Amino acid sequence: MNTSAPQRWARAERLDADRTAAAVHALTGVRLVVEGPCPGGEVGAAYVRWPDGRRSVLKSRPGARIEELRAGPLAVCGVLGARGYPCPATELALQVDDAVVLVQELLPGTPVEFLDHRGLDRALALNASQAGLLTEHPQVPSVNLYLLDDGPGYCLHEPLRRHGPRGAALERRIRSVGAGCPRLLAGHDVVHMDFHHGNLLAVDGTVTGVIDWDGAGRGDHRFDLVTLRFGLHAKEQPPGVVRRLDDILDALPEEILRPCWAHMSLRMSDWAIRHFAPGEVEHWLDLAEQRL
Incomplete structure (x- = not known):
C-alpha cells in the first residue's frame, strides 16, 4: 500500500498502454513500443521504447487539460530540472481526447x-x-x-x-x-x-x-x-x-x-x-x- 497521487486515486482505471501508444502514433507519427507495466502505484505507468532505442515511461492523466499541466506539474519539474533536482524530464506531452498523455524520462533505480x-x-x-x-x-x-x-x-x-x-x-x-x-x-x-x-x-x-x-x-x-x-x-x-x-x-x-x-x-x-x-x-x- 502507498499514499499514491490523488489524481490517480480519483480515476482508478489502469493505463491501457497499447491503446495510448497507438494514440501517440496517430497524433505524432512516433511509434512507441510498449515493453510492460512499471512496478507499483494504484494505476501505473508503462515502459516504452522510442524508435532510436531509448527507454521512457508512458503515463496518462484522464480528465486533465494539457494547459493545466503545463502551468502546474510540468512547470514545477522544469524548475527542479534546471536546479539539478533528480526528477524526470517530460519528453512528450499531448492532449488525447479528455486525457493528457506524458512520455517521461526513465530515471535509474x-x-x-x-x-x-x-x-x-x-x-x-x-x-x-x-x-x-x-x-x-x-x-x-x-x-x-x-x-x-x-x-x-x-x-x-x-x-x-x-x-x-x-x-x-x-x-x-x-x-x-x-x-x-x-x-x-x-x-x-x-x-x-x-x-x-x-x-x-x-x-x-x-x-x-x-x-x-x-x-x-x-x-x-x-x-x-x-x-x-x-x-x-x-x-x-x-x-x-x-x-x-x-x-x-x-x-x-x-x-x-x-x-x-x-x-x-x-x-x-x-x-x-x-x-x-x-x-x-x-x-x-x-x-x-x-x-x-
Missing part, C-alpha cells in the same frame, strides 16, 4: 520499499532544496487542502462522517482545523504532494530520483514530510527512521503541521474507508488521531 537512515537523510535534503523555488513562477497553482470541502475524487468528507462515531469525530476535527486556516497552502516552495518512499528511486541503497509529480504545486515544502510520514505508516520500517521523522514533525510550527496533518488524515482515511479492508481503516485512523 527502483522504488524504495524500506527507507533506511541514509535514505531518510537524502529525502530530507531533497525536500529542503524545494524551498523558495516558485517565487518567480506565479502561474503554478497553490495546493488546496480540502479541509472544508471535497477534493476531485479524493479527500471526501462524507465517508468519514458515515464511518461510525470515530470517523465522524475525526471529520469534525478536520473541519475545525480547516475553519482556522487558509483554504490554500501558503508559501512559494515546490510541493510534490505524494512524497512517499515508494516514489523515491534508489540504486544499491542510494536515492537516485523522485517520480510521480502529477499533483505538484505551490505551498510549503514541509507538507511533503507529512506525506512521507503517512507513507511510512503503511508497513514497518527500519528501526529509528519513523522516530526521527516524528521528531522533525514535532518541531514544526503548529500552523504548518496541523493543517498538513489534517489533509493527509482526510486523504488516507477517506481512501481507506472506500477501498481497503475494515482493519486497514483503523490503521489509518490510529495515525490520524496522533496529531489531531
Whole structure:
C-alpha cells in the first residue's frame, strides 16, 4: 500500500498502454513500443521504447487539460530540472481526447520499499532544496487542502462522517482545523504532494530520483514530510527512521503541521474507508488521531 497521487486515486482505471501508444502514433507519427507495466502505484505507468532505442515511461492523466499541466506539474519539474533536482524530464506531452498523455524520462533505480537512515537523510535534503523555488513562477497553482470541502475524487468528507462515531469525530476535527486556516497552502516552495518512499528511486541503497509529480504545486515544502510520514505508516520500517521523522514533525510550527496533518488524515482515511479492508481503516485512523 502507498499514499499514491490523488489524481490517480480519483480515476482508478489502469493505463491501457497499447491503446495510448497507438494514440501517440496517430497524433505524432512516433511509434512507441510498449515493453510492460512499471512496478507499483494504484494505476501505473508503462515502459516504452522510442524508435532510436531509448527507454521512457508512458503515463496518462484522464480528465486533465494539457494547459493545466503545463502551468502546474510540468512547470514545477522544469524548475527542479534546471536546479539539478533528480526528477524526470517530460519528453512528450499531448492532449488525447479528455486525457493528457506524458512520455517521461526513465530515471535509474527502483522504488524504495524500506527507507533506511541514509535514505531518510537524502529525502530530507531533497525536500529542503524545494524551498523558495516558485517565487518567480506565479502561474503554478497553490495546493488546496480540502479541509472544508471535497477534493476531485479524493479527500471526501462524507465517508468519514458515515464511518461510525470515530470517523465522524475525526471529520469534525478536520473541519475545525480547516475553519482556522487558509483554504490554500501558503508559501512559494515546490510541493510534490505524494512524497512517499515508494516514489523515491534508489540504486544499491542510494536515492537516485523522485517520480510521480502529477499533483505538484505551490505551498510549503514541509507538507511533503507529512506525506512521507503517512507513507511510512503503511508497513514497518527500519528501526529509528519513523522516530526521527516524528521528531522533525514535532518541531514544526503548529500552523504548518496541523493543517498538513489534517489533509493527509482526510486523504488516507477517506481512501481507506472506500477501498481497503475494515482493519486497514483503523490503521489509518490510529495515525490520524496522533496529531489531531
